[in-house]
Amino acid sequence: MKPQPLPAVPDSKLGGTAPSAARAARFSPSAQSRQRIRFVGLAWLLFAAWPLVAGNDYILSLGIFFFINLLLIGGLNLVMGFGGQISLCQAGFYGLGAYVSGVLAVKYGVPPLLGVLVATAGAALSALCIGLPALRLRGDYLAMATLGFNAILSVLFSELVSLTGGPNGLANIPPVSLAGFKLDIASRFFWLAWGVSGLMMVMLSLLLSSRAGRALRAVAGSEIASGSMGIDPFRSKLAAFMFSAACAGLAGALYAHFNQYASPETFSFATSVLLVVMVALGGWGRYWGPLFGAVVFTAVPELLRKFQDAELLVFGAGMIVVLLYLPTGIAGFGTYLQAGLARLRASRRAS
């Protein structure tokens, strides 16, 4: 191929005019990713003030549940939003993480920190086992297969009474110790959840602007074209499914050691469905979507605690509003407004 004159490329070693930083960020996906990571840093600095703002342990623990929910929804958004695959077993992996780490600590005396790592890896491994057959299915069939897997896990959580405590739940799960420092109260555990969820956000941003992330998004766009571009769609989906499960397993283990108790209904397929709703409310395939989804998922049930299960009504209504009027979710609201304003201006100019 004849060498073509290159336009100004950011950080280009080829000379040419240096583009302004703003223009470079607009054009270059990797510069956009670095910008995104700076925003994550800023946001997590702000979140670090939560223990100061929170008046009591209850409010503080809501911050911790926000981070745990962010792990769940952020992982799911990778598979569903960016990868275009329907997964209805995120709560199953969540429970798997909680019970693996919880049972290891309660029944076998395994140090909780080690248990958290085993739970994370175990969830990813189980995603590999279920993904190998299930991810060959598409659309509704994949949804049914993952739903079935969640149902199987739910049965195991309730029926393996000698290990899990059955429907009564698993109690007396010990707190995590970090370098001899017991994270047994909310004001200490907060920092673990804060750090881990921030790390996941950074990793997601890095991934999405890399070859693997582009491949995953391409598979969602057109499986046929992605194959012809040298991408193995199945491997791409499987890797996303495993990462998503690892996030959920980690979230579950953190939940178990913070809550010091786990019971099966938390991890039912109904929770899986709600997590999908949170991905949609936050914004399918939007990097910042899970942040909004996690806020809604954490705050709304607490705000409506008086009205028993009224949050399901709110979530349902929210889902309908999003599907009908705001397909890009809360995270897409800004762009949606911009586009609307631009249309308004254009029509005014035309008239």
Added chain:
Amino acid sequence: MASLELAGVTVTFGGLRAVDALSFSVTSGSIKGIIGPNGAGKTTLFNAISGITAPESGRVLLGGRDVTALRPFQRAALGLSRTFQNLQIFGDMSVLENVMVGAHPRLHSGWLAGLTGRTRDEDQRAEEVAFQKLSMLGLETRAADLAGSLGFADAKLLEIARALASEPQLLLLDEPIAGVPPADQARIADIIREVNGAGVTIVLVEHNMRVVMNLCADILVMNYGARLAEGEPAVVARDPDVIAAYLGPEARHA
């Protein structure tokens, strides 16, 4: 040396033989045109070559290697790339990112490198390659736009840019000119010639006869999935069977 060779390839859909025991070869470094009436099986043939549709019988060889059993991504790794007649762009990604996806076979980083941020140099290279291809097609001003926002003609150009980003040895172009404004048609023809001049073997399906006759030294005419005629443009254009297939049997006696 043949860059592409088909030996008795048959593709059936139910009872329909979309490609019927077709054999032909494409000389390395040439441009081969494939023409034929609508429904002649041209796109199905492309799908069989690129691995999207499995042939019922016959063999596909790329550079002398039997790839009949290989999946599409494995064939792409061997230097095959293609465009799609019914546009298969990644609408939720930017125009630039679409072309960066095209460079996938030339890059190497995997999931672990991606998650830990060790892909910066590679991404930079991919961006430069993608920019180069976009400017070749005149799309560089749309680089940051969502690919789904492109009009039909620009999306066609994007398909070509994306296919070129892998620096293929063999390029299948499925109607690259159909639907493109006349002003751009000559430019696409020039680009095809330029890419071919750099040593890329090209197989071209196109309805625009003038363009096909101009670009290709060798043309295969298909009808009902089988070969109707094959050879130099001037010879093919005079072939009574070809004239009959295009204009109806009566034209033969005219």
